[in-house]
Amino acid sequence: MDSHTVAAQTAEAAHTEHEHPAFLRHHFASVEQQRETATFGMWLFLLTEIMFFGGLFCAYLIFRNWYYPAFVDGSHSLHIWAGTLNTTLLIVSSFTMAMGVHASETRMRKALVGWCIATIILGCGFLCVKAYEWHDEWVEHHVPGLNFSPEGFMKVNPDYPADKPLQLDMAEKTQVYFSLYFAMTGMHALHMIIGVSLLTILTIRAWGGAYTSGHVAPVENFGLYWHFVDIVWIFLFPLLYLISRHQ
Amino acid sequence: MSTIVILPDQTTATLPKVSYLNKEYGLKSWLLTGDHKRIAVLYMISITFFFFIGGAMAGLIRLELLTPPSDLLAADTYNKVFTAHGIIMVFLFLVPSVPATIGNFLIPIMVGAKDLAFPKINLLSWYLYVVAGIMILCVLSFGGVDTGWTFTTPLSTHYLNTHVVAAGLAVFVAGFSSIFTGLNFIVTIHRMRAPGMTWFRLPLFVWSHYAASILMVLGTPVLAITLVLVVLERTIGIGVFDPTKGGDPLLFQHLFWFYSHPAVYIMILPGMGVISEVISTFSRKRVFGYTAVAFSSVAIAVFGFFVWAHHMFVMGISSYSALVFSLLTMLVAVPSAIKIFNWSATLYKGSITFETPMLYAFGFLGLFTIGGLTGVFLGSMGMDIHLTETYFIVAHFHFVMVGGMLMAYLSGVHFWWPKITGRMYPEGVSKLAAVITFVGFILTFFPQFLLGYLGMPRRYAAYPPEFQVLNVFSSAGASVLGVGYLLPLLYLTWSLKYGKIAGPNPWQATGLEWQIQSPPLTENFVETPIVTHEAYDYEWLESKKGSEVPTVG
Numbered sequence: 010m011d012s013h014t015v016a017a018q019t020a021e022a023a024h025t026e027h028e029h030p031a032f033l034r035h036h037f038a039s040v041e042q043q044r045e046t047a048t049f050g051m052w053l054f055l056l057t058e059i060m061f062f063g064g065l066f067c068a069y070l071i072f073r074n075w076y077y078p079a080f081v082d083g084s085h086s087l088h089i090w091a092g093t094l095n096t097t098l099l100i101v102s103s104f105t106m107a108m109g110v111h112a113s114e115t116r117m118r119k120a121l122v123g124w125c126i127a128t129i130i131l132g133c134g135f136l137c138v139k140a141y142e143w144h145d146e147w148v149e150h151h152v153p154g155l156n157f158s159p160e161g162f163m164k165v166n167p168d169y170p171a172d173k174p175l176q177l178d179m180a181e182k183t184q185v186y187f188s189l190y191f192a193m194t195g196m197h198a199l200h201m202i203i204g205v206s207l208l209t210i211l212t213i214r215a216w217g218g219a220y221t222s223g224h225v226a227p228v229e230n231f232g233l234y235w236h237f238v239d240i241v242w243i244f245l246f247p248l249l250y251l252i253s254r255h256q
Numbered sequence: 257m258s259t260i261v262i263l264p265d266q267t268t269a270t271l272p273k274v275s276y277l278n279k280e281y282g283l284k285s286w287l288l289t290g291d292h293k294r295i296a297v298l299y300m301i302s303i304t305f306f307f308f309i310g311g312a313m314a315g316l317i318r319l320e321l322l323t324p325p326s327d328l329l330a331a332d333t334y335n336k337v338f339t340a341h342g343i344i345m346v347f348l349f350l351v352p353s354v355p356a357t358i359g360n361f362l363i364p365i366m367v368g369a370k371d372l373a374f375p376k377i378n379l380l381s382w383y384l385y386v387v388a389g390i391m392i393l394c395v396l397s398f399g400g401v402d403t404g405w406t407f408t409t410p411l412s413t414h415y416l417n418t419h420v421v422a423a424g425l426a427v428f429v430a431g432f433s434s435i436f437t438g439l440n441f442i443v444t445i446h447r448m449r450a451p452g453m454t455w456f457r458l459p460l461f462v463w464s465h466y467a468a469s470i471l472m473v474l475g476t477p478v479l480a481i482t483l484v485l486v487v488l489e490r491t492i493g494i495g496v497f498d499p500t501k502g503g504d505p506l507l508f509q510h511l512f513w514f515y516s517h518p519a520v521y522i523m524i525l526p527g528m529g530v531i532s533e534v535i536s537t538f539s540r541k542r543v544f545g546y547t548a549v550a551f552s553s554v555a556i557a558v559f560g561f562f563v564w565a566h567h568m569f570v571m572g573i574s575s576y577s578a579l580v581f582s583l584l585t586m587l588v589a590v591p592s593a594i595k596i597f598n599w600s601a602t603l604y605k606g607s608i609t610f611e612t613p614m615l616y617a618f619g620f621l622g623l624f625t626i627g628g629l630t631g632v633f634l635g636s637m638g639m640d641i642h643l644t645e646t647y648f649i650v651a652h653f654h655f656v657m658v659g660g661m662l663m664a665y666l667s668g669v670h671f672w673w674p675k676i677t678g679r680m681y682p683e684g685v686s687k688l689a690a691v692i693t694f695v696g697f698i699l700t701f702f703p704q705f706l707l708g709y710l711g712m713p714r715r716y717a718a719y720p721p722e723f724q725v726l727n728v729f730s731s732a733g734a735s736v737l738g739v740g741y742l743l744p745l746l747y748l749t750w751s752l753k754y755g756k757i758a759g760p761n762p763w764q765a766t767g768l769e770w771q772i773q774s775p776p777l778t779e780n781f782v783e784t785p786i787v788t789h790e791a792y793d794y795e796w797l798e799s800k801k802g803s804e805v806p807t808v809g
Binding site for chain 2: 034035036038042045046049050053054056057058060061062063064065067068071072075076079152153154155181182184185187188189191192196
């Protein structure tokens with residue numbers, strides 16, 4: 010091989026290196042810049058989400074201090090087993106999502122699709138358990154505004170026989186607890202529904218091989234969103250279910 | 257009067273063959289565009305539309321207040337009109353005004369990028385704005401809403417029979433439009449800067465947009481969740497803000513003002529960015545104390561988050577927290593004053609010329625200073641208890657928002673009009689418009705300070721006859737102001753076809769945006785610029801011109 014062909018080949022190799030992959034948007038200089046930018050945008054979006062839920066957590070903090078006995082009794086009326094089951098479902102779904110990101114990075118198409126489907130199933134499982142709980146609260150007349158009745162809190166809760174029944178004025182304040190409970194779990198469930206819908210689209214595209222040829226950013230950023238929604242639940246679970254367990 | 261305008265020879269000058277305006281044709285190429293410049297133009301058209309609707313509402317308010325009794329409008333109609341004026345002007349005009357139009361157009365160019373980081377999200381932001389706008393128009397056509405723009409509970413949740421839910425959801429949607437704009441700006445400024453464009457080489461326009469974007473991103477979600485709670489309270493009756501169920505209406509106030517106080521800085525900071533650019537260009541000097549002005553923007557953004565309760569001094573917060581919030585409020589005056597003093601120092605010994613953008617900028621300096629100082633009056637508790645809910649407040653925030661932000665917006669629109677359209681606006685009539693706006697503004701809003709101090713409450717359709725003289729002054733001023741705003745609409749539209757061809761850099765300004773053709777190419781730069789000079793470096797501009805070979809023919 011004479012030096013001319015080597016030079017020509019090197020030039021050609023350099024040229025193919027400059028060839029942009031199809032997913033590189035025209036306004037980015039490199040794939041790394043595009044990936045970093047997308048991830049940075051996602052983190053910033055999650056920051057806005059923290060502020061969004063922050064308003065609710067702030068309200069929870071204030072009202073818990075004001076109406077402490079009502080919040081304890083309200084918390085005692087929830088099913089800890091359901092909350093624990095849901096927490097488990099979500100933590101496992103975070104694991105499957107993380108494995109999905111890994112599959113995308115290691116370019117394994119079928120594994121990616123499999124992990125995504127597992128995540129979707131776990132997410133739907135969470136929503137089903139949540140729907141069951143909401144139905145249960147409806148039956149018990151715990152939905153503020155629609156069918157709320159404080160009577161249940163003026164009797165001794167059989168699961169917590171040491172609790173004293175609440176006086177009427179404090180029993181009515183459990184309505185604030187349930188207002189926040191429904192607003193917080195409702196907003197969280199809305200995020201789950203959006204997440205499951207986005208993940209479905211992502212899975213269909215992943216089936217076509219869109220994310221197993223180096224274009225990891227969409228899966229990675231969706232993963233961040235999914236973990237964030239999990240983390241919100243990780244705060245909701247103790248605040249709504251566990252915090253008054255031993256009171 | 258001296259001038260620095262350098263236009264190409266109009267007999268031979270042509271607009272560039274290819275630009276972002278004529279690269280593609282057809283409605284679809286606009287409605288599905290990812291180009292930040294086209295989205296900026298879309299935004300400019302839509303906010304102008306809503307500005308004139310909001311302005312018409314203001315006209316109705318001033319007409320009603322011409323006479324003491326409630327005669328032109330019934331009291332409940334009056335409530336709906338001032339609510340529409342507030343919601344449209346705040347959420348559909350002031351918040352997106354400079355950032356979504358001029359900022360959208362310029363930030364990528366100023367940092368040396370081809371586009372914003374997320375072009376599709378940018379387009380989504382415009383669509384959300386349009387959806388919010390249509391929702392507000394529907395609310396208005398189906399009978400309006402009369403909560404005031406503040407949606408105060410329990411009034412909004414329990415006592416009104418108007419379209420509160422639809423209006424609240426519209427503001428929710430508009431909020432996400434604003435969040436996406438802010439998010440796009442922050443990511444672009446962090447990740448898309450050209451080689452050599454360090455943080456302290458960025459134009460101050462970019463710094464002030466960065467600060468405003470922080471507020472948009474951190475504040476707006478709190479408004480969103482607050483409105484969700486209001487809507488839930490009104491529709492299904494949850495009890496977070498309802499005292500009969502154990503909720504707390506004051507909590508609504510806290511959450512609402514946690515956004516809505518920073519929102520006034522979302523509205524004013526981008527305007528301050530415009531003023532920095534304009535004052536530097538038309539006094540041919542680097543902005544005095546560049547670093548101080550840059551950091552004062554960030555300081556305003558940070559302090560802005562810790563002063564919200566000064567809207568609630570008379571609403572039953574403890575006197576200790578009122579004391580703290582009063583002190584913190586005084587603190588915000590410091591970075592604002594730093595800006596004013598630095599701009600004045602930039603003017604000192606500069607070669608000042610009086611083009612239209614500069615006239616508007618002078619208007620801004622005077623009116624914003626009055627608006628800001630009366631804000632200090634209101635931040636001190638004793639004065640606030642006397643003046644709150646009077647026309648003094650109305651005058652104060654109109655001095656900041658209209659005298660400040662709208663002046664800055666018009667200044668920016670004139671300043672960058674040659675860049676956006678490639679053509680000059682007519683200088684003579686636009687100077688006249690700037691002066692008319694200033695005179696009309698003073699005539700409209702200065703009497704309101706006096707009215708408020710004398711005790712005329714805001715938000716009433718009727719008032720005692722002894723206030724009539726000042727109200728007539730104010731209404732007369734409003735009609736002058738209306739002329740001042742209609743004129744630019746007319747002559748700027750006229751200039752699209754008949755304006756003189758501007759050339760790339762009519763003002764001899766230093767920003768990166770002035771070093772490219774007007775109107776710019778879709779990808780802004782032919783090749784990625786490498787930045788080697790500071791912002792506002794007029795010597796660099798001179799040396800650059802010196803080495804250019806003048807072309808013939």
